[in-house]
Amino acid sequence: MRRLTTVLTSLTVAAALLSGCSPEQGSAPEVVVTGEPGQVPVLExxxxLTVGEARAEVVWEGEGPSVADGQPILVDYYAEAGADASLVGETFTSDPRPYLLSAEALGVDIYRALSGRTVGSRILHLAPPSDGQSSSTVAVFDLLPTRAAGEPVEPRDGLPTVELAENGEPTVTIPEGEPPSELVVQPLIKATGPQVEPMQVITVQFTGVRWSDGTVFDSxxxxxxxxxxxxxxxxxxIAGWDEGLVEQTVGSxxxxxxxxxxxxxxxxxELATETLVFVVDILAANGRNS
Known part of the structure; x- marks a missing residue:
């Protein structure tokens, strides 16, 4: 049975990024990182570049919450081979990558580099060559939000109510009565990011609920x-997503x-005759400018 989550593919950071020794705090004066948030970083x-021991440096510290062990994180990364500054891999021109914050998912060195950081931070990570490699790796990681953030919007009367847990997970309560016969689009949090455009790939958190009985069928x-x-x-x-999420803003x-x-x-x-209620946090859209 198809669900929205089946569209999600298993994406991994390039193997060259997931190896090395445990990082140490400290500066990396031989590498200068420039560039604006959300844009491809420039490494000088x-x-x-020879790296004898892996280490991490905070380029800037974000104002969001600290990431938590075992919980989802969303990252943009950019990595070069230190030997010749050639590109190893990057996500800034495609889609950010979601991971659970664990050594198993990220590798020990990157896990330690990102653990305890705050959302919005940019981290420089240097790693020596791993087995079978001849070059060190110079990488930058941006920690992105995993929930909507912006100005609350008062929904119109008669719609399902939404309560948010501490981590942002929504609980949806369906009102009494028959469902609307047409698509309803109600922003609950309005962010200032760029508008979603057709043909983009959006990265989202979502919960889907049946109107008929209020049960969650996918999240x-x-x-x-x-x-x-x-x-x-x-x-x-589904058509309701195409019509309802295009022109909404990233972060909403x-x-x-x-x-x-x-x-x-x-x-x-099973769902063909159901009216469906979704709460969608729009975290990113490829080609974004934020």
Whole structure:
């Protein structure tokens, strides 16, 4: 049975980034990092760069909450081979990567480099060559939000109510009465990021609830799950998402009430006749300027 979470693919940081010794705090004066938040960082150093021991340095500290062990994180990364400054891999021109904050998911050195940092931080990480490699690695990690943030919006009367847990997970309560017959789009948190455009891939947290009985049928907030990337405005998720999330702003939280005609249709017989309620946190959109 198809669910939104089946679209999520397993994405891993390049193996060259996931090896090395445990990092130490301290400066890395031979590497200068410039560039604005959300933009591809520029690394300046003399190649070949030799790294004898892995270490991490905070380029700038974010104002968000500290990331927690075992909980989802969302990162943009950019990495070069220190030997010749050639590109190893990056996500700034594609989609950020979700991970659980653990040594198993990230590797010991990157886990220690990111552990305890605050959302919004940029971290420089230097790692010596691992087995079978001839070059050190110079990497930058940006810790992105995993929940919506912005100005609360007072929803209009008669809509489902949404309460947020401390980590941002929504609980949806369905009101009495028949569901709307047309698509309802209600921002709950309005952010100042760029607008979502058709043909983009958005990264989201979401919870989906049946109007008929208020039960959750899918959620990226479930234990062990991660924020999920979806193409938008191309007819590849469900029509209600395409119509309701295009032109919303990155960082916002949106309540969608989707009638059966704009839902899963014949792709999911169990949900084909259901009115669906989604709470969607828009975390990123490829090609973003924020």
């Amino acid at each position: 150093y003399e190649a070949p 990226s907030w479930d234990p062990g799950k991660l924020p999920a990337p979806f193409p938008i405005g191309v007819g590849s998720v 939280q949106v309540l969608l009430i989707i009638p059966p005609s704009l839902g899963y249709g014949g792709t999911d017989q």
